[in-house]
Amino acid sequence: MKAIQVSSFCHALTVHTLIYPFASVSISPHVDPKTLCPYCDTPLPSTPSPLLLKILAALKKKSQRDPRPSNPLGLRAPLATFIAACQRHRFESQILPEAERKGWPKAIEWNRVGARIMKMKGMLQALIEDPSDNTSGTESKGKDPDDWEVVYASNKAKRGGSQKRGKAGSIFWTEIMEEVRQKGLRAVSGVRGQFANFEKAQPGYYGEIGSVIIHQTLYNMFPLDEMDPAPILPLTANEFVQRVLVPEVALHLIMEDKKLSGDVGVKKALKILRDSSAYGVAMFPEDGGE
Incomplete structure (x- = not known):
């Protein structure tokens, strides 16, 4: 069965509500859209991990362009496909900084x-x-x-x-x-x-x-x-x-x-x-x- 695609508006609103409930629904003129997650439209970490970059690169091949007010470079994909990327994004944006404050490593030899x-x-x-x-x-x-x-x-x-x-x-x-x-x-x-x-x-x-x-x-x-x-x-x-x-x-x-x-x-x-x-x-x- 063909995966159900989420519409542009519902796509942005659903992910924002579930993962970033306080995120803005429109992009600021001072924000570079390249710094935003193409799925949940919130800022990516300043230094994304190799794993997050790998996930986003793989997802891009399965996605369609979906420009929207909150992200001109937005992408669209089945919810089940991109939710893992947004979870990883949230981890690196919110949990990782706390780990860094505690001195836990982001990279290990x-x-x-x-x-x-x-x-x-x-x-x-x-x-x-x-x-x-x-x-x-x-x-x-x-x-x-x-x-x-x-x-x-x-x-x-x-x-x-x-x-x-x-x-x-x-x-x-x-x-x-x-x-x-x-x-x-x-x-x-x-x-x-x-x-x-x-x-x-x-x-x-x-x-x-x-x-x-x-x-x-x-x-x-x-x-x-x-x-x-x-x-x-x-x-x-x-x-x-x-x-x-x-x-x-x-x-x-x-x-x-x-x-x-x-x-x-x-x-x-x-x-x-x-x-x-x-x-x-x-x-x-x-x-x-x-």
């Missing part, structure tokens, strides 16, 4: 990330092989296992404030062991448990591109079929990579980025990791490589 992770091999090897008691975190009984600050404080007490390597020094191992203790392994490992803890396995502002690089580098360094299962029980090798190694690597990458160190640095980096996860997914989607 992806070709260097793998080598940076390789330098962590000794630390990660110690984390895998450490035969620590897998009941760590039991002293926090009754506390919210999702409160990472509580878990951090508990873990720090076990370390005696030192920068100890191994599982006792991993916030992520402590977290998941506490979840297993409270909810049971089946609940944590099941589909519902994985969904509930999805964000905890994200690499912060490194996003989906970073996640792919981190996973591939870890699999190259530590093939799943060669990982000794005993020290990582009750987790499987894949669960250990997903819930412990991936966020551990991301945490250390962020610490390097921000030049953080010590327990205070770990705590700051962990907050950035958790706060910036949604931003990372939007800014660096897997199919949006620069």
